[in-house]
Amino acid sequence: xxxxxxxxxxxxxxxxALVLALVLTTLIVLIAGAPPxxxxxxxxxxxxxxxxxxxxxxxxxxxxxxxxxxxLLTFAAGLWNIGIEGQIILGAVFATGFxxxxxxxGSFLLVMGALMAGMIGGAxxxxxxxLLRTWGRVHEIFGGLGLNFVALGLTLWLIFxxxxxxxxxxxxxxxPLHPTLxxxxxxxxxxxxxxxxxxxxxxxxxAFVLSSTQWGxxxxxxxxxxxxxxxxxxxxxxxxxxxMVGCGALAGLAGALQVVGVYHRLLPAISSNYGYTALLxxxxxxxxxxxxxxxxxxxxxxxxxxxxxxxxxKLDSSLAGVIQGVLVxxxxxxxxxxxxxxxxxxxx
Amino acid sequence: xxxxxxxxxGILSAGAPIVLATLGETLTExxxxxxxxxxxxxxxxxxxxxxLALLSGNPWLGLLASTAVGATSAAAVALLGLALARSxxxxxxxxxxxxxxxxxxxxxxxxxxLGPELPVWSIPGIRDLxxxxxxxxxxxPVVYLSLLLTFFLWWWLFSTRAGLELRAVGxxxxxxxxxxxxxxxxxxxxxxxxxxxxxxxGGAFSLAVKPGWGRPQGAEGAGWIALAIVIFGGWHPLRAAxxxxxxxxxxxxxxxxxxxxxxxxxSLFQVAPFPVMILTLLLVNVGTANWFRDLTLRYPGxxxxxxxxxxxxxxxxxxxxxxxxxx
Numbered sequence: 001x002x003x004x005x006x007x008x009x010x011x012x013x014x015x016x017a018l019v020l021a022l023v024l025t026t027l028i029v030l031i032a033g034a035p036p037x038x039x040x041x042x043x044x045x046x047x048x049x050x051x052x053x054x055x056x057x058x059x060x061x062x063x064x065x066x067x068x069x070x071x072l073l074t075f076a077a078g079l080w081n082i083g084i085e086g087q088i089i090l091g092a093v094f095a096t097g098f099x100x101x102x103x104x105x106g107s108f109l110l111v112m113g114a115l116m117a118g119m120i121g122g123a124x125x126x127x128x129x130x131l132l133r134t135w136g137r138v139h140e141i142f143g144g145l146g147l148n149f150v151a152l153g154l155t156l157w158l159i160f161x162x163x164x165x166x167x168x169x170x171x172x173x174x175x176p177l178h179p180t181l182x183x184x185x186x187x188x189x190x191x192x193x194x195x196x197x198x199x200x201x202x203x204x205x206x207a208f209v210l211s212s213t214q215w216g217x218x219x220x221x222x223x224x225x226x227x228x229x230x231x232x233x234x235x236x237x238x239x240x241x242x243x244m245v246g247c248g249a250l251a252g253l254a255g256a257l258q259v260v261g262v263y264h265r266l267l268p269a270i271s272s273n274y275g276y277t278a279l280l281x282x283x284x285x286x287x288x289x290x291x292x293x294x295x296x297x298x299x300x301x302x303x304x305x306x307x308x309x310x311x312x313x314k315l316d317s318s319l320a321g322v323i324q325g326v327l328v329x330x331x332x333x334x335x336x337x338x339x340x341x342x343x344x345x346x347x348x
Numbered sequence: 349x350x351x352x353x354x355x356x357x358g359i360l361s362a363g364a365p366i367v368l369a370t371l372g373e374t375l376t377e378x379x380x381x382x383x384x385x386x387x388x389x390x391x392x393x394x395x396x397x398x399x400l401a402l403l404s405g406n407p408w409l410g411l412l413a414s415t416a417v418g419a420t421s422a423a424a425v426a427l428l429g430l431a432l433a434r435s436x437x438x439x440x441x442x443x444x445x446x447x448x449x450x451x452x453x454x455x456x457x458x459x460x461x462l463g464p465e466l467p468v469w470s471i472p473g474i475r476d477l478x479x480x481x482x483x484x485x486x487x488x489p490v491v492y493l494s495l496l497l498t499f500f501l502w503w504w505l506f507s508t509r510a511g512l513e514l515r516a517v518g519x520x521x522x523x524x525x526x527x528x529x530x531x532x533x534x535x536x537x538x539x540x541x542x543x544x545x546x547x548x549x550g551g552a553f554s555l556a557v558k559p560g561w562g563r564p565q566g567a568e569g570a571g572w573i574a575l576a577i578v579i580f581g582g583w584h585p586l587r588a589a590x591x592x593x594x595x596x597x598x599x600x601x602x603x604x605x606x607x608x609x610x611x612x613x614x615s616l617f618q619v620a621p622f623p624v625m626i627l628t629l630l631l632v633n634v635g636t637a638n639w640f641r642d643l644t645l646r647y648p649g650x651x652x653x654x655x656x657x658x659x660x661x662x663x664x665x666x667x668x669x670x671x672x673x674x675x
Contacts, residue, residue, distance in 0.1 A: 283442070329439070
């Protein structure tokens with residue numbers, strides 16, 4: 001689907017794309033009638049300016065790295081797992097459901113159990129999209145997207161129905177968990193060292209699995225050419241389901257961590273669109289795992305910095321998403337032009 | 349107006365933007381190109397159309413701007429997905445997110461304002477027809493446009509030489525190429541035309557069906573539904589329009605249901621179409637699965653019933669075509 005190039009070439013393209021994206025973003029900010037320099041300054045300072053801001057960015061980095069790593073698995077197998085958003089949500093739902101019977105709190109083992117439950121929830125939701133694809137011939141983009149909305153509906157129904165807070169059912173979510181069931185965070189922030197360690201481990205594990213194991217090789221073979229993989233006895237249908245379940249489990253872990261580590265309850269917007277953002281990261285990385293953590297950090301800084309835009313400039317915080325999208329498109333433009341010229345040079 | 353006529357009028361109105369978007373995407377995909385960006389493009393077009401109508405006081409200018417936005421977004425698909433041979437799915441998906449965020453960002457200061465709307469046309473002759481008159485005779489111009497375009501594109505696709513060439517580049521680009529048809533040029537043309545219709549759908553939302561702008565606007569998710577209806581419609585304008593109106597009927601039904609359950613949040617009813625979408629796509633696609641073929645050997649009745657629903661995509665859909673590479 002995407003060409004493989006050396007790390008240096010990828011980085012060169014990234015820099016060129018970054019410059020192009022900066023120009024385009026400036027234009028967009030000007031159209032909105034805002035001062036471009038001040039807007040960019042607010043984004044950077046708002047995301048990096050203090051230890052608290054940095055901790056906040058790191059807290060956003062965690063689900064982004066988990067989901068981008070998860071997507072490396074499905075992209076390797078040639079799958080468009082847009083359903084990752086719903087898989088995060090189901091992870092959060094399962095984790096909340098696991099901890100609900102313990103309103104008076106409990107030991108750390110319960111939190112571990114909630115993380116496991118979240119992984120199972122995400123994996124099951126991904127399996128549904130996978131089975132729709134392999135058994136039902138429904139493309140995973142549509143199956144996954146439909147399931148995202150179903151997951152959202154399920155969350156809303158739980159929050160306003162069976163799991164509603166006594167007296168006040170509202171968009172503010174379910175009853176908060178008992179503090180003993182929270183993952184400990186660094187003083188005053190929502191950054192949990194346990195989550196950070198888990199995200200880092202998962203990233204390294206996925207990078208290792210894809211580069212150095214036979215299973216990773218098989219996934220990539222299926223992704224490159226399904227028909228050939230079938231002839232070589234690699235059983236593509238089963239590999240597809242494995243990649244989906246693996247991805248879903250990691251996305252579910254991200255969702256569960258948002259519950260026990262950040263919000264301490266189930267919210268309607270628990271996934272914060274991190275799944276979609278992670279899809280952008282994975283595409284920008286061209287499925288090269290090495291640069292995923294760096295890109296995730298950049299995206300996390302933008303997300304956190306953009307919170308300041310409505311407060312300071314009366315601009316919508318969606319500018320972060322605009323910059324991220326423009327950046328990936330610019331990257332494709334640079335990559336496309338470069339390859340185009342290479343083809344022209346060869347034919348001359 | 350009695351209840352039935354009122355319901356019918358509601359379905360025709362709610363269905364209009366979906367029909368426009370579905371027809372546009374059908375046109376694009378018939379040429380072998382996937383423009384996945386619908387959900388974002390519709391929002392950006394809706395916002396631009398509304399803001400321009402607000403600033404100029406002229407809703408027609410707004411509709412024109414919406415159409416232009418749709419074509420521009422499609423131009424990005426054409427540039428990156430066709431001319432530069434990037435993955436059409438990737439480009440479309442990025443555009444989905446980008447256009448949505450761009451719409452919220454640029455439309456921020458125009459949210460929840462009262463703006464001009466397209467007028468309601470009352471058509472003499474039609475409005476006096478028995479039963480359907482009241483439903484069909486007083487509608488927004490976008491409703492009439494969506495109905496006319498449905499039949500026009502049906503005729504265009506299957507009864508004109510240009511339509512034949514369009515289908516050829518989507519099914520057999522190599523055969524078309526050897527017959528002297530400029531494959532890439534036609535694909536780009538129909539991507540832009542299809543995108544223009546998608547943009548018009550956005551304008552139909554913000555200037556007629558769900559007038560105004562906000563976050564959320566109310567058109568969120570409509571683009572994905574339209575993409576699914578293109579598949580359900582088997583890339584045929586009439587069946588696609590039928591699918592769009594069926595969906596609109598479900599929406600109108602949903603509003604009645606919502607009145608029955610006032611304690612549940614409105615957003616819960618907005619997700620209701622999506623399980624239906626999954627089941628519908630399952631219904632029209634499952635016939636090609638091996639296990640299902642085995643099953644139908646045992647139960648021929650099942651096969652007969654299901655065959656009516658099966659669809660086949662244009663053979664070259666989403667595939668890159670570049671003869672110079674082979675040379």
